[in-house]
Amino acid sequence: MMLLRAKATPDEITSMSTQYQGYIKVVIDVVRGVLVGGAERHVDEEQMLLADGSKQADLWGGGIDWETKEIDYNSMINVRPGQQNPSRDIMDISIRKQFDVIIGELLL
Amino acid sequence: MTDHDNKQLVLDIAMNCHRIGGWMADDFEGKKKRIDTFLVQTRAYVDTFEKADVPESLVPTRRSFSQAFNENLRGIKSSTSDKNALAERFMTWGNILTHRASLFV
Numbered sequence: 001m002m003l004l005r006a007k008a009t010p011d012e013i014t015s016m017s018t019q020y021q022g023y024i025k026v027v028i029d030v031v032r033g034v035l036v037g038g039a040e041r042h043v044d045e046e047q048m049l050l051a052d053g054s055k056q057a058d059l060w061g062g063g064i065d066w067e068t069k070e071i072d073y074n075s076m077i078n079v080r081p082g083q084q085n086p087s088r089d090i091m092d093i094s095i096r097k098q099f100d101v102i103i104g105e106l107l108l
Numbered sequence: 109m110t111d112h113d114n115k116q117l118v119l120d121i122a123m124n125c126h127r128i129g130g131w132m133a134d135d136f137e138g139k140k141k142r143i144d145t146f147l148v149q150t151r152a153y154v155d156t157f158e159k160a161d162v163p164e165s166l167v168p169t170r171r172s173f174s175q176a177f178n179e180n181l182r183g184i185k186s187s188t189s190d191k192n193a194l195a196e197r198f199m200t201w202g203n204i205l206t207h208r209a210s211l212f213v
Contacts, residue, residue, distance in 0.1 A: 020172075020200065020204060021168060021169065021172050022169075023200075023203070023204045023207070025200065041193065041196055042196070063200070063203055065203075065204065065207035065208065067165070067207070067208065067211065068207045068208065068210050068211065070207045070210065072203045072206070072207070074199065074203055076133060076192075076195070076196055076199070088130070088133075088199070
């Protein structure tokens with residue numbers, strides 16, 4: 001897995017896509033605009049961002065399928081009743097939009 | 109089976125993976141019976157999927173998924189496996205198959 005603060009290079013995309021053959025699991029800090037991708041589990045990506053200075057409340061998980069360029073907002077780390085998100089999906093539309101923007105800036 | 113049928117099959121497998129993963133994550137012991145029911149159903153879907161005529165671009169996905177599914181089945185039966193990790197693997201494959209179903213024209 002790797003932490004991205006700038007647009008990924010093609011080699012970095014290839015590396016992150018290896019775990020799931022073209023699908024990249026990501027955790028994004030929607031406030032700092034950084035992303036960790038390529039791990040088997042979101043929790044490991046989350047830990048990397050927390051170690052990098054992120055706040056838990058700003059971290060959201062999902063994925064992007066590199067073959068279809070479709071994004072999903074599904075992760076076990078998203079279950080946060082205290083933030084009005086009782087689901088594994090990101091329910092807040094504005095957070096989803098931020099998620100999309102950062103994926104667009106760092107991956108697509 | 110038509111492309112439409114095969115696409116629906118992939119989506120059915122994806123949905124079951126999401127269900128199984130969710131039940132495993134939320135309450136593995138309490139939902140064991142339901143998990144087993146849906147694993148049997150999914151096994152049958154996967155057997156059909158393995159023989160289906162799919163776009164060339166989907167062949168590697170099918171191979172990887174079949175392998176992962178069999179590994180997950182072994183993991184569920186094992187008393188020492190990390191059930192949360194398995195649950196996440198099911199849900200991840202649910203996401204991947206949902207996306208890849210769009211590769212059917």
